[in-house]
Every structure is written in C-alpha cells, then in structure tokens.
Amino acid sequence: MALTRRNFLGWLGAGAAATTAAAVKPAVAASNKHFEGHPDSNAVLHDLVACVGCRRCEAACNKVNDLPEPDQPFADLTVLETKRRTTDKTYTVVNRYDGLRPTGLPVFAKKQCNHCLEPGCASACFVKAFTKTPEGPVIYNPKVCVGCRYCMIACPFEIPAYEYDKAFDPEVVKCTMCHPRIMEGKLPGCVAVCPTEALVFGKRKDLLHTARQRIARRPDLYVDHIYGENEMGGTSWLYLSDVPFEKTGMRMDLGTTPAPALTAGALAAVPMIAALWPVLLGGVYLMSTRRDKEAHKEKEDALKSAREQEQAAAKASLKKASEDAAKAQQKAVEKAVKDALAQAEKKREEEQKAKQQAQEAGQSPDGQGQESEEES
Amino acid sequence: MEGILTLHDFMLYTKSVTYILVVVALLGLAGFFWFLNERDEDDQDEPGIEH
Amino acid sequence: MSSQAVRADRGLITPFNVIAGVIVIMGMVLTAWRFAGGLGAVTNLDNHYPWGLWIGLDLMAGVALAAGGFVTSAAVHVFGMKKYSSAVRPAILTGFLGYALVVIALHYDVGRPWRLPYPFIMSQGTTSLLFEVAACVALYLTVLFLEFSPAAMEWLGLKRARMIVVKLMLLLTIFGVVLSTLHQSSLGALFLIAPGKLHPLWYSSYLPVFFFVSAVVAGLSMVIFESSLTARYFADKMDEAHKQEKTTVAFGFAKAAAFTLVGYFFAKLIGIAVDNNWHYLASGYGAWFLVELLGFVALPAFLFAIGSREKKLGLVKFTAVWTVFGIILNRLNVSLIAFNYHLPASERYFPSWQEIGTSIFLITLGLIAFKFIVTRMPILYSHPDYPDEH
Structure with missing residues (x-):
C-alpha cells in the first residue's frame, strides 16, 4: 500500500x-x-548544427550543481581531443567529431541524461530510487539507494555513473535536468548559458513542433529524424543533427520499445509460476505417492499371496505328515497288536513249553509295551 | 488509476498488487493442498511425508 | 568422534589447512581494503562495467551451480525417486552454502551493503527483476536453511524441532522449486532491459528460460561432481548405503543432464531463429558462441549420454566438471564477455587481482564450511538414531 x-x-x-x-x-x-506520459513535461532540444563546442554548458553545469573542479579548466578545448562520457564528477560532456561535414568544421554533441519518458533506470531500480517527475526530469533519491548499480546496466544511453571511490556513502550520479531550478522557474544551467541556442528548453510537445519546423525549413541541412522522439519510448532530451546521429555517439539501434516493456513479459511470468508451479508439483507428488503406494500394495499383496501359498503348502504337507504319521501309527498299532498277538500266541506256546521248564516267563511283553508308547 | 500516466507507474502499481497476491497464492495453495488431502485415510501422513 | 581424534593426531598442519589459511588471511586483508577504501580501491569496475566478476561469477554462476539442492530434493521428495535419497543432504548442503556465499558476495559488491534489506522494508521497486531476484534469494536461503537444519538438529540432538521440520519437508521442497524457478530465470531476465548492450546472440527474450534450464543442468552436474569429491576426500564419512547409491546417482543424474542439455541446445537454436540472428554466427562473437553451444552444451550432452549408456563413471565425472565450466562460461558471457560488446577493447573490463582474490576467498570459505559440516553432521551417512531418513 x-x-x-x-x-x-x-x-x-x-x-x-x-x-x-x-x-x-x-x-x-x-x-x-x-500511456502518453506526463502531458506538460519539459524537454530540451539540442541542435548539433548550432553547437560550437565552447563547453560553457559544462562549466555552468559544474557550477550550479556544485561539482568538483575539473583537472583541466573548461576553457581548455584540448579536452575535446578524447571521447568522454559522463562520470561521477561530470553530469554532462561535449564531444567533438571531426571529418563529418563537407565544410570540414567539426561536429559537437552534448551528452547528458536524456530523461526518458519511461526510464530504464527507474524500471530497473529495486528500491524506487528514480522518479520520472511530471515536470520532465528523472531524479534520483540517494536516501534509499543500495548501490546495486543495476540502473547503470539498464541505461541504454550509458549515463549514470557511480562514486566508486567513496567507501561509506557512494551514490549514483547523473544529470537532474536541474530539477530544483525548474521548480524555481529557472532554466537548466546548461541551457541558460548556451550562447548559440544549440540548447532550447520548453514543453516537450512544443519542442517537437519546433524541431519539425527546423527540419522542414532546411531539409537539405538536417537529417530527417528527431533523436529522442521515439528512441526507447521517447526522451525529454531531443536532438537535431546535420550528420548521421550514429556518427556522433548516438545509437540508432536502440529501438522504440520503452524500457519497462522489455521486462514486462518476464515479470508477468512470475506470478503465473508462483500460482501454477505448486499445482503441477503437488499433482506430481500425489501421482508419485499413489504410484509408490500401489507398488507397495502390489508388493504387499504378492507377499501376502506368497505367504498364503506357502502356508497352504505347509498346512498340506503338515496334514500329509500327520496323516502319514497316523497311518504309520495305525500300522504300527496293528503291527504291534499283531506282534503282540503273535507274541502272546508264541508266549502261550512257550508258556506251555515252559510249564515244563518253568523259569523265564514275563520279560519280552515289557519291551513291546515301551515301543508302542514311543510311537504315539 | 486516474493519475497513472506512465507505463512505469502502471507497472509499479500492478506489480505491487501482484506480489501481494503471489504471497497469498502460495500460502493459500499450501493450505488448500493440506485441506484436500487431510481426510484421505489411506494417506494419513500425506502433506508432510518423512524422508 | 573417533575421526575427530584422528584429525587431532594429524595436527593442524595439513595441506588443506595451510592453503585455506593463507587464502583466508588474504581474504581478510582484501575485505578490510574493500570496506575501508570503497569499490574503486580494489575493483576494476567503471561506469561502463558496473557489474564485474563478483556479479558474473559469484552471483550469476554461483546461483546456477547451487541449483543442485532444488533439483535433487524435487527428484526425491516430489517426483518420488527414492533411489537418489542419499544425494539430497549433500546437495542441500552445497546449495545452502552456495546461496550463503552469494549473499556474502553481494555485501562486497553493492555500494551500501547495510541497506540490502531496503527493497523489502523501505521502498519496494516491484518493477525491477532485481527485486524479484532479491526476494527469492532471501526466501530461498531461508528454505535451504530449513531443509538443511534436520542434519544439524540430529547432530545437536534436537529431536522435537527436527520432527517439525521433517513434517514440513514436502512444503519446503515445493517452495524451493517455485523460488528457484523464479530467481534462476529472473537472473537471466535481468539482462532483458539492456538489449543494446548484450550481444544479440546472447540477448533473447528467452533469456529467463535459458537461465532456468541451464541452472537445472548445472545443479545436476554439481551433484555428480560434488559426490565424486566427497567420495574421494570424505570416504570415511560415508556409510554403505551412500557408497552404493553414489553410482546410481551419478548415472541417473548424467542421463537427466544429457536430456536436459539436448533440450537446452534446441532452445538456444530456437532463440537464434526467432530473432533471425544466424548471420552473427559468422562473426568473431559467433565463433565464441559456437564454442559455448557446441563445446559446452552439445558435447557434454553426448558425453553424458555415452557415460550413462556404457556405465563409464569416469566419463560421467569428467563431463560433469566440463558442464560446470560451460555454465560458468555462459554466465560470464552474458554478464561480462558479450556485455558491452560494442565498446572498443580499451574500454573493456578485466577483473583486478583483488576481485579474483576475493572470489577465491569466498569459495574457500564455502569449502571450509562444507568440510566442517560434513565431518560433524550426518550428511554422508544416516544418523543411527534416525535410520530411515535418507
């Protein structure tokens, strides 16, 4: 909330x-x-045709933003020998490009934050440190910045810089379009000092109109393109040039897709994964436990029937054994009886004989009695 | 919605709502899964198997 | 107990301890240097390269290689592949330590690490994929900690607490898979916002899918690699069940990795086709892309398949290491090598020795923690009091 x-x-x-x-x-x-963006937002039109590379904008920027003194003074134009980018000590730089004009005159292009209508830095920031203000500037709030530097990855114009040398309170640094001054009703520092009207401040829609008029008035001179009108969804810094933009360090291959749209698809997938992955995984889990349970049950059943069979077999063999035993017993009994009878018969005969001898009568019937006891 | 003029602001608003819903969805799904399977008598140990 | 006694007899002067000790001392010096002097004092980061080795290797590759935890626990707890249960605890431990190191590495990398909770408590930048990554990594580290905690609780004898966590294991595993899917893919999606900076062969709207699928491969390979390492150095800690299941795990995971790699291979081709980037293959970056795609995706898919078909454990182990290198290469390609491809060579980034040293220091910390835990807690063996838990 x-x-x-x-x-x-x-x-x-x-x-x-x-x-x-x-x-x-x-x-x-x-x-x-x-989304049309903030309707009355401001912008700056930078006309490369008019820029003379005096670096006064750089000096003014340094002054109004209380930036540290540069190594070489702003009047020293030898700085233009090397291509520069914005750093943690410079919000804006002017670069010189030679050999592009038939006249032999160099082209100068000023580089600073373009203040996108849909800023990539703001879209990328996970603590909402960047805000696109209704006035036009994209401003940075150092109070919440963690220093992850994802904004620098995201910026297609390679503008934000970082205070790598600070150990305890490093901040992301970039042009603010002089937001405080705009709120006071003043012009941005660079625009205010520009001697040639290479920089013009105004409402973005008015400036687009102005730019189109300039192109229409001098179609022979200007490239028929307003850089920043649609680049990355449009920017609040617009450029006109008489030489191809890509020759002056401005990339023409960025496309017109606003930065937030680039990640919208991936972000849209997040809640779907969160909502539907558990359903899939829960289903897979139930299937696998069901399968396990069935396998387990089958195994149990198999075991059970095996056990039953075994038991049945055991019972059968036991029965047979007991039957055999009974039979054997019966046989033994019969035999014993028979034997006993035979014995008795014999005995009687013997007794009859013994009557005559009269000494060894009752021994053998005892031994037979023991045998039959064991069998039962 | 009235004051949302940029795609960024729109996404900030909708994604914030979405993230809240994601948390609700994850907790809700977990609870509902438990509710669904709790009574299955042959699956007594269901939502929290031991392995 | 007895093994500790043996260790004590051998004394502290073992090759591992000496090397680890030297690295830790170096790491502490670098840490002091980093936090006293700022990022500029120890890194080669600049305004064109706000993200260097600590993000490319420690975060991007580190998170991918720590995917073994969610892959293994999902296989066992969700998909019911019980024959891999002995691999769960080592994989969870590796994952937990991996993510812990990622979070530690982030403290080195961000400008104001004490503000790392800000996205959650101060100002929620929900449009950022980094918000998604941060939220998921924070939550998943918690999930991994809980998934790992039964081992520690068995060691400490906390039976009741352990019972509670074990009851929650299915929930934790599913949360782990959801969170891993989200942040593994979101790490790739981080670069979606920079189409102008990442080379078209690597930039694709499928980046999140590529990152997720390759993370699964990385996780599987890391489990094989790690189990071959533990078998070698901690064999005395393994019980019979773990020793026997080790090869089952290796061949099973090799098969899974092979199949996933083939899917990943075709996904990458489709990625080129949908953006019609074929012509870039003829450039220098194209050759490098083909090295990655053929040498570190197609080749390991083939080698894993041979290894698992013909039951060649050595080949599987080798391929696992090869694949891990391939995933690291992919993450470095996306975050550093193919990033800012339009800049002249003089403005390209190469890590400073301090950055490399810090990364080595953090990896060493992970190894020390792994060794400490494996030699004490029931990771590679079942605790006698809880015999059925693996």
Missing part, C-alpha cells in the same frame, strides 16, 4: 497539471493499455 501512496502523493503534489491531464486525455485505454 505504501508503494502506491508514495506515487499518489506525488501526483497530488503535481497538482493541477496532473488532474487536468487526466481529464484531457484518458491515460488508460480500455483493454490495450497505452
């Missing part, structure tokens, strides 16, 4: 501009979302 509150307060702060904007143009289309 706090997330939206901050924006909400921001929009309130923007005041009348924002409300009228919403009234004038519905920002959200019915189904296909489309």
